Amino acid sequence: MDGLDGFIFSFFNLRVMVEYLPDIAAGFLLTVVLAVLVVISGLAAGLSLAVLRSFGVRPLNWLIIFTVDLFRALPSLVIIMLLFFGLPTAGISMSGFTATWLSLTLVLMSFSEEIFWAGITAVQKGQWEAARSTGLGYLGTLRLVVLPQAIRMTIPPLTNRAISITKGTALGSVVGVSEILGSAQSAMAFSSNPSPLTLGAIAYLILFVPMIGLGRWIEARFAWRR
Amino acid sequence: MADSIISARAIWKSFGELSVLKGIDLEVAEKELVFVIGPSGSGKSTLLRCLNRLEEPDSGSIRMDGTEILEKKVDINAVRRRIGMVFQSFNLYPHMSALGNVTLALRHVLGLPRDAAEARALAALERVGLADRVSHMPGQLSGGQQQRVAIARAIAMEPRVVLFDEPTSALDPELVGSVLQVMRDLRESGMTMVVVSHEMAFARAAADRVVFMADGEKLEEGPPASIFGNPRHERTQAFIRQIERH
Amino acid sequence: MEDFVDAFFNLDIIRRASPILWSGLLQTLLLAVTVVPVGAVGGVLLGLLTSSPNKTVRRSFALWTDFFRGVPPLVLLVFIYAGLPFAGLDTGAWGAVVIGFLLNTSAYYGEILRAGIESVPRGQVEAARSTGLTATKTMGLVVLPQAVRNVLPDLVSNTLEVVKLTSIASVVAMPELLFQARQAQNATYNASPIVAAAIAYFIMLWPVVRLISRLENKVLVARR
Numbered sequence: 072m073d074g075l076d077g078f079i080f081s082f083f084n085l086r087v088m089v090e091y092l093p094d095i096a097a098g099f100l101l102t103v104v105l106a107v108l109v110v111i112s113g114l115a116a117g118l119s120l121a122v123l124r125s126f127g128v129r130p131l132n133w134l135i136i137f138t139v140d141l142f143r144a145l146p147s148l149v150i151i152m153l154l155f156f157g158l159p160t161a162g163i164s165m166s167g168f169t170a171t172w173l174s175l176t177l178v179l180m181s182f183s184e185e186i187f188w189a190g191i192t193a194v195q196k197g198q199w200e201a202a203r204s205t206g207l208g209y210l211g212t213l214r215l216v217v218l219p220q221a222i223r224m225t226i227p228p229l230t231n232r233a234i235s236i237t238k239g240t241a242l243g244s245v246v247g248v249s250e251i252l253g254s255a256q257s258a259m260a261f262s263s264n265p266s267p268l269t270l271g272a273i274a275y276l277i278l279f280v281p282m283i284g285l286g287r288w289i290e291a292r293f294a295w296r297r
Numbered sequence: 298m299a300d301s302i303i304s305a306r307a308i309w310k311s312f313g314e315l316s317v318l319k320g321i322d323l324e325v326a327e328k329e330l331v332f333v334i335g336p337s338g339s340g341k342s343t344l345l346r347c348l349n350r351l352e353e354p355d356s357g358s359i360r361m362d363g364t365e366i367l368e369k370k371v372d373i374n375a376v377r378r379r380i381g382m383v384f385q386s387f388n389l390y391p392h393m394s395a396l397g398n399v400t401l402a403l404r405h406v407l408g409l410p411r412d413a414a415e416a417r418a419l420a421a422l423e424r425v426g427l428a429d430r431v432s433h434m435p436g437q438l439s440g441g442q443q444q445r446v447a448i449a450r451a452i453a454m455e456p457r458v459v460l461f462d463e464p465t466s467a468l469d470p471e472l473v474g475s476v477l478q479v480m481r482d483l484r485e486s487g488m489t490m491v492v493v494s495h496e497m498a499f500a501r502a503a504a505d506r507v508v509f510m511a512d513g514e515k516l517e518e519g520p521p522a523s524i525f526g527n528p529r530h531e532r533t534q535a536f537i538r539q540i541e542r543h
Numbered sequence: 544m545e546d547f548v549d550a551f552f553n554l555d556i557i558r559r560a561s562p563i564l565w566s567g568l569l570q571t572l573l574l575a576v577t578v579v580p581v582g583a584v585g586g587v588l589l590g591l592l593t594s595s596p597n598k599t600v601r602r603s604f605a606l607w608t609d610f611f612r613g614v615p616p617l618v619l620l621v622f623i624y625a626g627l628p629f630a631g632l633d634t635g636a637w638g639a640v641v642i643g644f645l646l647n648t649s650a651y652y653g654e655i656l657r658a659g660i661e662s663v664p665r666g667q668v669e670a671a672r673s674t675g676l677t678a679t680k681t682m683g684l685v686v687l688p689q690a691v692r693n694v695l696p697d698l699v700s701n702t703l704e705v706v707k708l709t710s711i712a713s714v715v716a717m718p719e720l721l722f723q724a725r726q727a728q729n730a731t732y733n734a735s736p737i738v739a740a741a742i743a744y745f746i747m748l749w750p751v752v753r754l755i756s757r758l759e760n761k762v763l764v765a766r767r
Contacts, residue, residue: 081629144748146707148714149721149741156725157734161550189759200351201388201447205402205454206378215401219392235704241615245714252618256625265626272614272622279613 084266091258091267098254099274101168105250106237106278108172113179114233120180121187125213135184142181147239150174155246167246171239179236186228190221227290234282241275251275300327301360302458302489308347308357310340317343318354319513325458325491330484332500332521333493335510336536341493344510345460348491349380362457378406381451381459385466387443389435395422395446396431399453407454421453422446425479441472445479458489465496497540501525509533553735560727560736567723568743574709574719578644579702585645586652590690591682593653594660608657611650617711619643624715636717640709648705655697659690696758703751707744720744 124135142150155170165173194217202212244253255271303325310318317340325331333341346352348359350366350373359366366376389398399418403409409417422431425445435443444464451459461480465473477499484490484503494500500507500521507524509517509532516530528534557564592604611619624639634642663686671681691698713722720740727736 078630082626140749140752141745143703143752144707144745145741146710146721146744148710149737149744152721152725153734153737153741156728157551157737160732160734161547185756185759195388197384197386197388198390201382201384201390201450202401203374204349204351204377204380204382205450206374206376206406207402208374211405215405216390220390223392238615241617242711244617252615252621256621259625265622265629268618268622268626272618275615275618276610276613279615280609283609283612 081265082269084264087258087262087264087266088270091254091262091270094249094254094258095251095267095270095274098249098251098271099278101248102240102250102274102278105168105172105175105240105243105248109175109179109237109240110233112172112176113236114183114229116176116180117183118187120184121191122213122218124184124188125191139181139184142177143185147174147178147236148242148245150177151242151246167243167248170246171243171248174242175236175239178239179233182232182236183229186225186232187221190225191217193224194220223293227286227293230286230289234279234286238275238279251278301325302327302362303348303491304358304360305344305348306358306360308344308359309355310343310347310352311355317513318347320357321510321513321515323348323491323508323515325489328487328489329505330490330492330503332504332507333491333510334495334497334500334507334536338512339510340513341510342462345462345491345493348460349377349382351382374406378402378454379457381454381456383444383447383451383459383461383464385463387435387440387447387467389443389446389450391435394432394434395427395438395449398435398446399450402450403453418449418453421449424452424482425449426475439472440468441475444468444476448476448479448483452483452488458491459483461490461492461494463493463495465494495540497525509536511536549733551734551738553733556727556731556733556735557739560724560731560739563723563727564720564736564739564743567718567720567740570718570723571709571720574640574712574717575706577641578648578709579705581641581645582648582705583652585649586656587687589649589653590656590660593657604653608650608653611646612654614647616643616647616708617714619647620711620715636712636715639715640712640717644705644708648701648708651701651704652698655694655701656690658697659694660686662693663689696755699751699758700755703748703755706748706751710744 120135120139124132151170151174154165154174155167158164191213198216198220199212202216203209207215240250241252243250244256247253249257251271251274255267258267259265301324303323305321305323308318308321308323309316321340321344323331323344333344335341343352347354354367357367361376361379365371366373389395390401393401396415396418399421400411400414403414403417404411407414419428419431422428425448427442427445427449430438430442430446433442435446438446444467448459448464464480465476468476473496477496480490480492480499481503492500492504504521506518507521508515509524509528509530511532517524517528517533524533525537528537589604589608593601593608595601595604620639620643623634623643624636627634627639667685667689668681671685672678676684709719710721712719713725716722720743721737724736724740728734
């Protein structure tokens with residue numbers, strides 16, 4: 072085989088691709104499920120922590136800030152390893168899927184808490200005063216007046232952060248999750264041909280390139296804030 | 298005074314080392330328009346913000362309709378629902394339409410159903426001359442229109458008294474008139490108002506009583522004719538002279 | 544409680560593992576000081592290309608940037624390390640890591656710089672050109688410095704992500720901190736080495752996290 076044929080045989084081998092397409096498709100589905108779960112739980116946890124932090128209870132806030140800093144400083148893969156290989160030694164074991172989901176949730180929680188918090192503090196003091204002067208309580212003001220404005224301000228950075236963290240779903244392959252990369256790697260091992268990996272890369276592109284476009288569109292759409 | 302709505306006594310307030318209010322008394326009677334004037338830094342805005350406890354006084358007593366409102370166990374939200382406030386910088390909620398701004402507290406503080414809240418909000422917006430702007434967002438309104446929405450937001454709650462904190466200071470000169478007109482109409486309808494402002498012509502024409510403050514103290518008070526025409530205190534004279542020169 | 548300390552903070556095990564953890568930490572630092580500059584230089588180049596006045600150049604490299612932002616870095620790394628040898632291209636672990644990080648990291652730096660360059664008002668270029676500066680000098684002396692200042696929080700934040708990302712090199716058996724910690728954990732059946740590695744990452748990167756928080760808060764306040 073000469074160069075080009077060899078290249079095509081290795082990376083765009085149609086026979087291998089067709090054979091393993093169902094596996095990769097199943098992996099694609101698992102990646103989507105994992106990503107959606109991470110985004111929902113991560114953002115919900117991050118928002119909850121930011122709201123808790125706004126109550127201004129000193130020791131609680133130190134705990135929140137420390138937690139959030141911790142999961143921003145640790146690499147996602149290190150957290151996954153800790154949960155998947157570390158916890159069982161203390162008698163707590165979880166599946167690779169759970170470990171990956173929990174790790175990425177903790178990371179997104181931390182980044183989004185920081186963003187939500189910045190948004191809450193960026194809402195002008197006069198908004199609080201106006202709402203409180205009409206007799207609205209603290210929680211009502213937060214929910215009806217401050218959070219809607221804070222969230223609007225934080226949509227662009229949140230979108231970009233959520234997209235980049237969901238790309239971490241590929242790390243699940245290291246702890247045996249058959250998401251896209253995991254199923255592509257096993258297919259590569261079975262077929263002794265790297266074409267499934269090409270297929271996997273294409274699957275990621277199909278998933279993430281539109282999301283990157285969405286992120287850019289949202290950034291432009293909300294640019295009036297600046 | 299039997300018909301006092303607000304009766305503030307010996308209000309002290311300091312920010313760190315700086316004493317801003319030094320034992321101020323203020324009475325506001327039913328249907329009265331009290332004007333508070335004085336040089337900047339005299340503490341007039343702080344006094345106003347103490348009346349609904351946006352600032353917490355260090356000591357003193359504030360009675361509203363005979364009830365002490367500075368006590369810790371007082372439900373301050375219940376008190377505030379009867380005291381409207383209009384701010385220098387409008388503070389409209391930018392994410393809501395004019396109607397949404399007015400209905401928010403009607404629905405979530407008074408607990409009115411949507412229909413009733415909207416009907417009441419529409420009536421308030423009509424009173425400030427903005428019946429045709431109800432679905433505009435604050436960003437689409439002029440400064441004068443925004444301030445009128447803010448007034449509607451305050452009066453829709455049907456408060457006992459409305460506090461105005463320099464309501465025209467952030468406005469372009471040509472927009473001041475429309476806001477003052479709304480305030481004049483409110484006065485005609487018998488609304489009790491406390492106004493901190495530099496609009497001396499308006500004070501002369503509309504106020505029942507003018508309070509002159511300087512350095513955290515009330516130096517003089519009386520009907521506008523005597524405060525402007527025959528000020529007794531030296532600081533008042535200097536202040537009036539300086540204003541007249543402009 | 545004692546079990547917990549034994550499982551996660553076993554000082555004896557950490558002491559025994561410390562030589563290989565230490566060598567892993569050095570390898571991680573070496574990786575970081577290699578891939579950050581490589582990615583940054585590539586990023587400046589991509590930032591300039593995606594800001595090019597030439598439509599074709601701009602569009603092609605925007606596509607390039609999106610492509611490499613769309614592929615998770617681990618996928619790229621596995622592709623280079625395990626896939627390319629099938630075509631006779633064996634890069635080894637170091638080669639795979641450097642190429643993978645170049646492609647991935649430069650795309651991120653490039654996108655940030657493009658946004659930064661876009662944020663510099665057109666009048667700046669016109670003012671510089673009107674004084675006789677060449678296009679290259681205008682870019683280097685007037686536009687880029689302002690662009691970098693405008694997106695500094697994003698650049699620092701991306702650098703943090705790149706340093707954290709070096710942990711994926713463990714997947715291709717590069718003996719960096721996480722890899723060594725896993726080896727030690729396998730040998731001792733105890734999680735303490737991974738905990739020790741996590742603590743090392745935290746001590747190393749916490750100051751950067753704090754710095755980013757302060758930079759980002761300033762930006763939101765300035766925006767409002």
